[in-house]
Amino acid sequence: MKVGLLNSGAARLGAYWAAFLRELEVEVETAAITDAEALEIGAQSLPGESPVVQLALGRILALGxxxxxxxxxxxxxxxxxxxxxxxxxxPRRISGLPTLIAVPDGGDHVEEVATEVGLRLTRNAGVVRRALERARLGLGRVRADAPALSRASRVTVAVIGPRALLDEDVLSGGLRGALESLGLHAVYGPDLPVNETLQRAERMENAAKVPAGERELFGSASLLAGKSAVKGLVFAVPRHDGATRAALTRIAGKMHKPTLLLDVAGGQADFPELEAFRDQVTLRTSTVESEA
Known part of the structure; x- marks a missing residue:
């Protein structure tokens, strides 16, 4: 059995699943190409989809x-x-793909799914039990430290968007560089402790009926918007992702600080809208400080 593991800079439990597969003693394959190459391959196959989907497809195709x-x-x-x-x-859009198995990247059912995956791959309950025990340490290694909210001589802005976009350097590296070059200190929603984000999301109206991804985006936006150091919020939308655009538009409408909705394409480095937004939050900060 030869199994591919989709490497992702956004995956919180990537190390866990890698360890679990090793303990199952199956042959593990990872893509031997750069992220930029994977994105290009995916974009050629699905040119009208979001860069998040394109990157994942390119990595899958590169597994051979x-x-x-x-x-x-x-x-x-x-x-x-x-x-x-x-x-x-x-698989409905791209023919000839290997079997794709969705695995959780957090939550309470990781080991339950791991058991099902292990039995599917090995059909050996003893090997699966041993693999679960040995890989369990990886479940406790999710980052929990809160990011710094201020930086000397810089105005702080929050950047809210899907983890699969913001935690992939090939997708968001240009945005990060643009914010840095404009003299802004950016705090990214996915860097917040997950438990605090989800706890804040409970304040959302009818939270129980809202999909988990939207709750997480709202939780990070609300949490950061409530910090005095944060002067504005940039909402990063993967290009061609209408569902995420609609969700972030709804969330931005609930904020009481300056907001900017920004489309982000893979490899994009130029964001002309950011300069005016920088001037807006900087002027607002200077005005508040002078009035104080």
């Missing part, structure tokens, strides 16, 4: 001949077909 691929499952927003059923939808 494998029997199955473990794919991190991202939380969806309302109307988000890709994240609701990525492993079912992609």
């Amino acid at each position: 001949r494998v029997d199955a691929v473990l794919v991190p499952q991202w939380s969806a927003v309302s109307g988000d077909a890709w994240n609701e059923a990525f492993t079912e939808l992609l």
Whole structure:
């Protein structure tokens, strides 16, 4: 059995699934190409889809001949077909793909799913039990430290968007560089402790009926907007992702600080809208400080 593991800078439990597969003693394959190459391959195959989908597809295609691929499952927003059923939808769009197996990237059911995956791959309950025990330490290594909210001589802005966009350097590296070059201190929603983000999301109206991905985006936006150091919020939308755009538009409308909705394409480095936004939050900060 040859199994591919979809490497992702956004995956919180990537190390856990890698360790689990090793302990199952299956042959593990990872893509031997750069992220930029994977994005280009995916963009050629699905030119009208978001860069998040394109990057994942490019990485899958680069795995070559494998029997199955473990794919991190991202939380969806309302109307988000890709994240609701990525492993079912992609084979309908691209023929000849290996079996895609969605695995959680957090939550309370990781080991339950791991058991099912292990039995599916090995059909050996003893090996699966041993693998679960040995890989368990990886579940406790999720980052929990809060990011710094201020930086000397810089105005702080929050950047809110899907983890699958903001935690992939090939997708968001240009945005990060643009914010830095404008003299802004950016604090990114996915860097917040998950438990604090989800706790804040409980304040959302009818929170129980809102999809998990939208709750997480709202929680990070609300948490950061409530910090005095944060002077404005940039909402980063993967280009061609209408569902995420709609969700972030709804969330931005609930904020009481300056906001900017920004489309982000893979490899994009130029964001002309940011300069005016920088001037807006800087002027607002200077005005408040002078009045004080």
